[in-house]
Amino acid sequence: MNSVEIPSYFWGLATLGLCLLLFPKLNPGNPLHRLIVSGAAVGSILIYMIWRMVATLDLDTSGSALLSVGFFILEVCSTLGGVLVLVVLTRRRDRLEDVSGNMRWLHAHRPSAAIFICTYNEDIGILDRTITGALNQNYPAKVYLLDDGRRPEVEALCRRREVEWLTRPDNVHAKAGNMNAGVATLAARGEMPDFVAILDADFVALPNFMSHCMALFQDPAVGVVQTPQHFFNPDPLQHRIKGHLDLPDEQRFFFDTLLPAKDGWGTAFSCGTSSVVRTSALTEIGGFPTDSITEDMLLSIRMKEHGFVTAYLNEKLSLGLAPEGIGEYCTQRIRWCIGAMQIMRSPDGLFSRKGLSWIDRMSLLETLLYWMGSFPFRLACLLVPILYWMTGLTIMDAPIGELAAFLLPRLLVEAFAISWYSNGRILPLLTDTSQLLVAPEIVAASCHTLLLPGERPFKVTNKGGDRSRTVVHWKLLSRFAAILLLTVGGMLFSYGSPLAPTFFSDQKDIVALWSMYNVLVCIIAIIVCVETPRRAEERAPISGTALFNAGDCATPVRLLDISSSGVAFANEGNWRIGDRGTISIRELGEVPAIIARITDHIVGAKILLSPQQQVALTHFQFGGDRMRTPDVSTLSSVLALIRGLALN
Missing domain, CATH: 2.40.10.220 (predicted glycosyltransferase like domains)
Known part of the structure; x- marks a missing residue:
């Protein structure tokens, strides 16, 4: 009796059918369902990666072996980071009930509080708006504006708005030094509050910000309360794709999905603005850390070493400005990368001898792999197809049928899992684009900081300013234009000329699909590199x-x-x-x-x-929460992306 050969696409179709059948019946609020979803995704990843390791590495020549093994190592690092995220997502903590349950304690004890607004060169109008929000709290808190720019016009603003203007003679240690100087000033006066809130110059606190954050400090182990950062203006991708209210901003997955999950494991960390700090715990750790330009994350690590945790309150309690241009976006991401690498090298880092728990080290490893794994891998995914078209070198030696049988289930289950967890707060196409906009600089910054330690300058992310003109980022645009031309040219050469090294290759169809995805990423990146005028102020x-x-x-x-x-x-x-x-x-x-x-x-x-x-x-x-922020779902995000690309 003849055996029936199963088509190579069968496992992909079967996986798609199972995902469509099962995922809608699962509830993200059910811990068991979260374990099932992450388990299925991790299982499909492991099956694929084992197959990749034992059956696909091309070791025939030294050139192909170097490319194949090198790409596989980058893939392992990026994949391991993704697996750690899926493990973290199996838990989730919601502290909204704790807030309402602790209000009686807050009203009975009335601990003292202050608000620090940190500024350097922000526009007066932005500062005025932030001061208004700070003064409009339903819990009493004295407002201080910490001005590292030492500007007379800011002093005049503070006098008019009746908030205290604090300065210092230098800008040593940037924002951390500014906050430490503010704390020292209050301590010297004998006016140290029990708690101090941190606001960046462009973040407007909503009326419930202080009271809801303060309520969580009933637990004496809470050293920091962090709230999410929401943005009332479109970031560069949202602006150019014309989908501010339908597309997730670049940080939505992190604040709405990942940080609540980290809080479930006890590894949430401060993100700077829109947080409140217990000053007694701050004094115990020696103030805001100055050995990383991302002092916020290091603050939570130091707090943890002294027995204090960071509580994450996933409630929209402040609204701020997202980076409005590509230059500002890149500056911000590079600063975060450098700060994270400084932490990795510090006595509190991943390989320190301090008594960090295994879950804290896992959280640090996930951060390290995000910066040093995902960005190099994204770059490799963009460049490897070009190398294939030009030279014929491949990263794997496997029949297309086997590749479909192992890769398609992995991609489908992982995509459904992330979509199920985030409900449209992350779109792979936009994530890849946003990472590739700054990937070469991130790779250089992470390697440089790890290999050559030393103090790095703190570069402020400029907010506001004149956005009335079209600005073309030619250097960045030419980078993606070159990749686009090489990719398309390589495909045309391969399919059109018998002289092409890949003309008779049985892998070129799958690489062509890969290349077409890269072409779409490059087109979006080129669109984003042309900054069109935008409103001076959001309405x-x-x-x-x-x-x-x-x-x-x-x-x-x-x-x-x-x-x-x-x-x-x-x-x-x-x-x-x-x-x-x-x-x-x-x-x-x-x-x-x-x-x-x-x-x-x-x-x-x-x-x-x-x-x-x-x-x-x-x-x-x-x-009254009238400033609109994105309210997304998977379907609305996908439709908004398609509509935005069509309009461009």
């Missing part, structure tokens, strides 16, 4: 009716949205550009206005707010 939706007063005529208008420089209302009258008058808005009073833009449905007017009206507007925008 908040506003409803209701206002009166536009021009001379003796008062015209009712239906409001749509508002910022500190403009208001939009429905085009339901005879308007002309240049019409002047005042607009009476319930939340602000009477505001000077001039019509600046007219479309078929919307009229846009420039407005000029007084300082008091600016404060009232900030209360309106941030006091």
Whole structure:
């Protein structure tokens, strides 16, 4: 009797069917279901990696062996990092019930609190907005603005807003030094609060920020409370793909999915802004650490060594500005990478002799593999197909049928698992693009910091500024354009010329699929490298009716949205550009206005707010959670990505 040959694509289709059947029935809130999902994903990864190791390495020549083994090592490092993330995701902790349960303790004890706003060169308007949020807390906290720029205009702002302006004679140790100087000043005066909140200059605390964070300190073992960072403006990818409210920002998976899971294992860590610190614990560890430019993560490690944990409260309690340009995005990521590598080399790092628990070391290993595993692997995935088209060298020696049988189940299960955990908060295509935008610099920075220790300069991520012009990042764009041309040219040469080294290769079809994915990544990266103008300020939706007063005529208008420089209302009258008058808005009073833009449905007017009206507007925008942030799901994110690419 003849045996029936199973098609190579069978296992991929079977895996897809099982995923579609089972994943919708599983609940992320069920610990057993989380174990099942991570177990299935890790199992499929292990099966694939064992097959890769024993059956696919191409060792026929020295060149192919070097390429094949080198790529496999990078793949192992990146995959191990992914496996550790899947292990971490098996747990999750939600502290919202703890907050409500601890409110009675908070109101009974009323511990003292302060808010530190750290600034260096941020715009006055950004600082004014942040001060307004800090002063609008429903729990008493004295506000201090720590100005490392020592600017007279900031001193004047603080005097006007009645918050204390603190400076120091130098900028030693950057942000950590600035905060330590603030703590030292309060200690010298005998005014040290029980707790101090940390806000970056561009982060506006919502009214419940202090009270909800403070409630978690009923547990004396809590040294730091960290809250998520949400952004009310689009990051560079969201802006260019035109999907701010439908696409996840680059940090959404980390704050909404990964940090709650780390908290379940007791390995959550401070991320700087939007956190609150117990000052007695801070004193015990010797202040904010200065031996890493990411003092926030090192703060949590030092706290852990002294018996204090970092609690993660996954509640939207502050809103800030995401990096608005590619340059700022790259600066921020490189700084994080350098800081992480400094921690790895420090006495508190992965290989230290201190009494770190195995789970703390696993968390540090996952961080190390993220920076030193995933970024080099992404680069290799971009460059290896080009090398194949040009030379015929391969990274694996395996029939296409076997590759499909082992690779497809691994990719499908892992993709379904991450999507199930995150509900659209991470899209592989955008993640790959965002990493590749800065990958060469990350690889260089991580290797340089590990091999050549020493103090590194702290580069501030610029926020605000003029975004009214189109800016082309030619150096970065040319990098991706060259890769795109080499990839496409290599494919055309391979399929079109018998002289191509891969013309008769039985692997070129699978490498062609790989190359087409790379082409799509390069196209998105090139789009992002061209920064188009964006609004100077993000707008908040506003409803209701206002009166536009021009001379003796008062015209009712239906409001749509508002910022500190403009208001939009429905085009339901005879308007002309240049019409002047005042607009009476319930939340602000009477505001000077001039019509600046007219479309078929919307009229846009420039407005000029007084300082008091600016404060009232900030209360309106941030006091009621009106500033919009992404609300994503897997389906909406995918559709938004497709729509955004089509519009470009």
